[in-house]
Amino acid sequence: MKRLAAFVGLLATAMTSFAQNADSLALRRLSDDIMWNSTCYDNLRVLTKTIGHRLSGSPEADKAVAWGKAAMEAAGADRVWLQPVDVPLWVRGKETLKVQLDGRFQQIPMLSLGNTEGTGGKLLERELVCVADLAAFEQLSAEQVKDKIIFFNYKFRQDLVNTFEGYGDAVKYRWVALNKAAEKLAAGVIIRSVGTGADDAPHTGASRYYDGLPHIPAVAIGNISADRLAAACSRSKCKAQLVSNCSMKGVKRSYNVIGELKGAERPDEFIVVGGHLDSWDVGEGAHDDGAGCVQSIEVLRALKASGEKPRRSIRAVLFMNEENGVKGGYAYADSVKATGEKHIWAMESDAGGFSPRGVGLEMTATLKQKVRSWAPLLEPYGVYDFSQEEGGTDIGPLKKLGVPLAGLLPDSQRYFDLHHSANDVFETVSHRELKLGAFTLTAMVWLADQYL
Amino acid sequence: MKRLAAFVGLLATAMTSFAQNADSLALRRLSDDIMWNSTCYDNLRVLTKTIGHRLSGSPEADKAVAWGKAAMEAAGADRVWLQPVDVPLWVRGKETLKVQLDGRFQQIPMLSLGNTEGTGGKLLERELVCVADLAAFEQLSAEQVKDKIIFFNYKFRQDLVNTFEGYGDAVKYRWVALNKAAEKLAAGVIIRSVGTGADDAPHTGASRYYDGLPHIPAVAIGNISADRLAAACSRSKCKAQLVSNCSMKGVKRSYNVIGELKGAERPDEFIVVGGHLDSWDVGEGAHDDGAGCVQSIEVLRALKASGEKPRRSIRAVLFMNEENGVKGGYAYADSVKATGEKHIWAMESDAGGFSPRGVGLEMTATLKQKVRSWAPLLEPYGVYDFSQEEGGTDIGPLKKLGVPLAGLLPDSQRYFDLHHSANDVFETVSHRELKLGAFTLTAMVWLADQYL
Numbered sequence: 001m002k003r004l005a006a007f008v009g010l011l012a013t014a015m016t017s018f019a020q021n022a023d024s025l026a027l028r029r030l031s032d033d034i035m036w037n038s039t040c041y042d043n044l045r046v047l048t049k050t051i052g053h054r055l056s057g058s059p060e061a062d063k064a065v066a067w068g069k070a071a072m073e074a075a076g077a078d079r080v081w082l083q084p085v086d087v088p089l090w091v092r093g094k095e096t097l098k099v100q101l102d103g104r105f106q107q108i109p110m111l112s113l114g115n116t117e118g119t120g121g122k123l124l125e126r127e128l129v130c131v132a133d134l135a136a137f138e139q140l141s142a143e144q145v146k147d148k149i150i151f152f153n154y155k156f157r158q159d160l161v162n163t164f165e166g167y168g169d170a171v172k173y174r175w176v177a178l179n180k181a182a183e184k185l186a187a188g189v190i191i192r193s194v195g196t197g198a199d200d201a202p203h204t205g206a207s208r209y210y211d212g213l214p215h216i217p218a219v220a221i222g223n224i225s226a227d228r229l230a231a232a233c234s235r236s237k238c239k240a241q242l243v244s245n246c247s248m249k250g251v252k253r254s255y256n257v258i259g260e261l262k263g264a265e266r267p268d269e270f271i272v273v274g275g276h277l278d279s280w281d282v283g284e285g286a287h288d289d290g291a292g293c294v295q296s297i298e299v300l301r302a303l304k305a306s307g308e309k310p311r312r313s314i315r316a317v318l319f320m321n322e323e324n325g326v327k328g329g330y331a332y333a334d335s336v337k338a339t340g341e342k343h344i345w346a347m348e349s350d351a352g353g354f355s356p357r358g359v360g361l362e363m364t365a366t367l368k369q370k371v372r373s374w375a376p377l378l379e380p381y382g383v384y385d386f387s388q389e390e391g392g393t394d395i396g397p398l399k400k401l402g403v404p405l406a407g408l409l410p411d412s413q414r415y416f417d418l419h420h421s422a423n424d425v426f427e428t429v430s431h432r433e434l435k436l437g438a439f440t441l442t443a444m445v446w447l448a449d450q451y452l
Numbered sequence: 453m454k455r456l457a458a459f460v461g462l463l464a465t466a467m468t469s470f471a472q473n474a475d476s477l478a479l480r481r482l483s484d485d486i487m488w489n490s491t492c493y494d495n496l497r498v499l500t501k502t503i504g505h506r507l508s509g510s511p512e513a514d515k516a517v518a519w520g521k522a523a524m525e526a527a528g529a530d531r532v533w534l535q536p537v538d539v540p541l542w543v544r545g546k547e548t549l550k551v552q553l554d555g556r557f558q559q560i561p562m563l564s565l566g567n568t569e570g571t572g573g574k575l576l577e578r579e580l581v582c583v584a585d586l587a588a589f590e591q592l593s594a595e596q597v598k599d600k601i602i603f604f605n606y607k608f609r610q611d612l613v614n615t616f617e618g619y620g621d622a623v624k625y626r627w628v629a630l631n632k633a634a635e636k637l638a639a640g641v642i643i644r645s646v647g648t649g650a651d652d653a654p655h656t657g658a659s660r661y662y663d664g665l666p667h668i669p670a671v672a673i674g675n676i677s678a679d680r681l682a683a684a685c686s687r688s689k690c691k692a693q694l695v696s697n698c699s700m701k702g703v704k705r706s707y708n709v710i711g712e713l714k715g716a717e718r719p720d721e722f723i724v725v726g727g728h729l730d731s732w733d734v735g736e737g738a739h740d741d742g743a744g745c746v747q748s749i750e751v752l753r754a755l756k757a758s759g760e761k762p763r764r765s766i767r768a769v770l771f772m773n774e775e776n777g778v779k780g781g782y783a784y785a786d787s788v789k790a791t792g793e794k795h796i797w798a799m800e801s802d803a804g805g806f807s808p809r810g811v812g813l814e815m816t817a818t819l820k821q822k823v824r825s826w827a828p829l830l831e832p833y834g835v836y837d838f839s840q841e842e843g844g845t846d847i848g849p850l851k852k853l854g855v856p857l858a859g860l861l862p863d864s865q866r867y868f869d870l871h872h873s874a875n876d877v878f879e880t881v882s883h884r885e886l887k888l889g890a891f892t893l894t895a896m897v898w899l900a901d902q903y904l
């Protein structure tokens with residue numbers, strides 16, 4: 001019996017390595033096709049250069065929905081449809097910030113934080129109070145804060161190698177700082193942008209007011225201006241002049257765009273891959289998250305082009321309103337709950353179109369272990385890190401329904417130079433990096449379809 | 453005895469992990485300092501924006517030598533000197549290429565290959581013969597080639613994930629094709645650029661004539677023009693009109709720039725880290741290889757700033773003439789041979805200022821094993837690949853002297869979009885990626901100093 005066991009063991013090993021070899025070849029075929037024939041880079045060019053940025057509820061977002069539907073059809077989806085989503089409409093309007101540098105007022109680049117209310121077009125001129133961080137702010141007396149504009153000069157932690165850790169650390173200055181200041185009756189807030197840039201680009205991004213607190217204006221300035229302003233404030237008292245017109249304009253009807261390849265064996269089981277179609281109202285939303293959209297569409301194209309039908313139904317979803325409400329993510333999860341559709345895997349690409357380095361796993365320990373056994377198949381593509389736990393914002397609401405979540409982890413060094421700023425444009429996307437990311441999504445979807 | 457052995461084993465393990473923890477903290481201090489305080493990005497800005505490209509023997513190369521010396525001194529080198537190198541001076545001059553697309557002549561972007569001779573300013577108008585590769589060229593009769601301009605339309609292998617493999621495959625069209633054509637008495641050569649670009653930028657780069665063969669002109673065109681020209685040639689006979697003035701202009705005196713931190717324990721043993729100061733005569737030589745230069749200077753700055761003297765003497769070398777002669781690399785190795793200076797490690801950064809992913813090792817198997825044991829220390833920085841065997845061109849001549857060679861391996865996806873083209877400019881360099889590369893060099897130098 002021992003011999004037989006040994007033989008069976010050998011056979012199992014041989015079969016495993018045979019299967020791994022076959023998988024490796026299947027992935028190589030997908031990769032070769034994507035690196036030569038992918039349409040994702042051209043799709044991104046069209047999205048960014050003919051539509052541009054596309055904040056939820058804007059006319060550009062409407063155009064992007066139509067573009068997404070056509071792109072899904074061109075990719076060979078068996079079925080494409082629009083899923084209604086009601087989204088907030090926030091409008092920036094004209095805005096300027098002048099601050100006293102060397103005594104005189106100088107205009108500096110700025111962006112109001114998303115979802116905030118501006119000055120209603122009126123001039124708000126107030127004395128500035130500069131603090132290094134929230135702890136320093138807490139030391140200020142009520143009088144020191146009241147009716148002032150507080151400048152939170154917190155620096156993004158450049159020393160953290162994974163910039164998403166730095167973002168996690170700094171982003172409270174976008175969410176919390178304005179409310180802390182409003183609590184103490186400040187007149188407004190300026191923050192150093194939540195970004196790593198070596199330039200002066202301001203970065204916007206979602207904020208929100210806590211219930212019952214005044215809706216004070218809150219704006220972001222770039223790193224260079226922040227350095228200059230902090231230096232000026234340390235020399236003498238400075239004032240700021242802010243004029244802004246941003247405000248919430250109610251709710252608009254919009255859509256998630258969904259494309260599907262019907263499964264050959266289990267058409268009623270679903271694998272989802274997605275990115276978000278909306279962007280902030282500056283730049284072109286190229287990395288955030290045009291990249292994730294065109295990569296998700298590419299998954300359908302590449303699987304269709306392979307000539308082999310997937311076992312399960314594969315859906316690419318372009319979610320609407322990730323940036324300032326996540327209404328699309330909730331709408332999709334609500335529909336899954338309502339219909340009871342069985343989802344075995346959901347994956348998101350929303351960390352930029354950079355060279356893929358890993359896949360984050362937000363799922364049971366057992367399943368993680370299984371997925372990590374696929375890692376050697378991805379290593380030849382530079383995708384080696386399966387240690388992180390990241391799904392994504394839009395697929396997040398599926399977690400409650402027990403769906404395993406995965407997130408593409410591209411190299412993070414450049415993301416927060418561009419994120420939510422005017423610099424997030426097509427020219428900063430590498431066609432090869434974008435395609436390798438699309439391949440990684442395709443490979444993970446293919447493996448999930450084969451082995452889950 | 454067994455117990456004692458077990459105890460000694462435990463002790464050894466504990467000591468090893470204590471040492472690893474101390475090393476890990478030492479590297480973290482270096483990394484923190486570099487990510488916050490490095491001057492390498494600002495140095496690169498000055499080199500690229502105030503000097504620009506700097507082909508060997510050019511006035512810009514002279515300026516770069518002076519810049520390099522000053523930058524080494526500013527970084528805190530104990531000693532900085534210039535090492536004389538005689539370099540070839542190749543001058544491009546004015547050049548244009550017109551080809552018949554849709555019947556009529558249209559000018560397309562082009563660059564003569566480096567080191568080649570042009571048309572002497574005269575118009576060379578000839579019929580074009582388009583071939584997909586060298587094998588197809590070999591099928592042509594002598595008559596089909598004679599007095600024609602041969603267009604080698606070989607495509608860079610986009611399917612190879614490591615673009616250096618693709619480069620190794622395609623670069624023969626820059627070195628071999630013109631000689632094969634000259635052998636059969638062709639009048640000139642056009643090649644599809646050795647580059648991955650999704651644009652129309654032509655890429656230059658070194659070539660050379662084989663002894664006894666005619667010095668025919670040879671130029672590169674971009675990928676988009678190559679597609680158009682191949683399509684035009686497949687429809688009907690096409691002609692090309694080439695005017696070029698490039699030629700070799702003899703030899704000029706130039707220099708390697710060397711900066712040294714004197715070792716505290718073994719000052720007569722040396723560790724070298726370098727990049728090359730010259731570039732092609734287009735773009736700004738930002739990734740190739742301004743990045744390697746400023747990163748090497750950064751190694752000195754960071755080690756000096758750490759406050760701890762290195763055990764050995766550490767040299768940063770800015771090599772002259774990597775691009776079209778490697779005279780600087782040979783000059784340095786000749787001086788090492790002449791003086792008998794003991795070199796225990798030489799490392800090069802000449803693959804772009806992108807996110808570091810690994811370190812290539814060109815050394816004995818025993819030493820490789822030792823170096824690979826350091827890998828866990830680099831993994832937190834995304835540097836995980838120690839499997840490749842790559843030193844570098846400039847340190848290559850040290851191999852004969854038994855010096856272990858190592859090469860920084862950054863992410864390769866974008867390099868051949870830019871390499872040797874007008875697109876290799878400062879704006880394409882990420883400050884964080886550049887600094888992480890500088891850190892990786894610093895860490896490897898530090899570890900070599902500690903453990904070799």
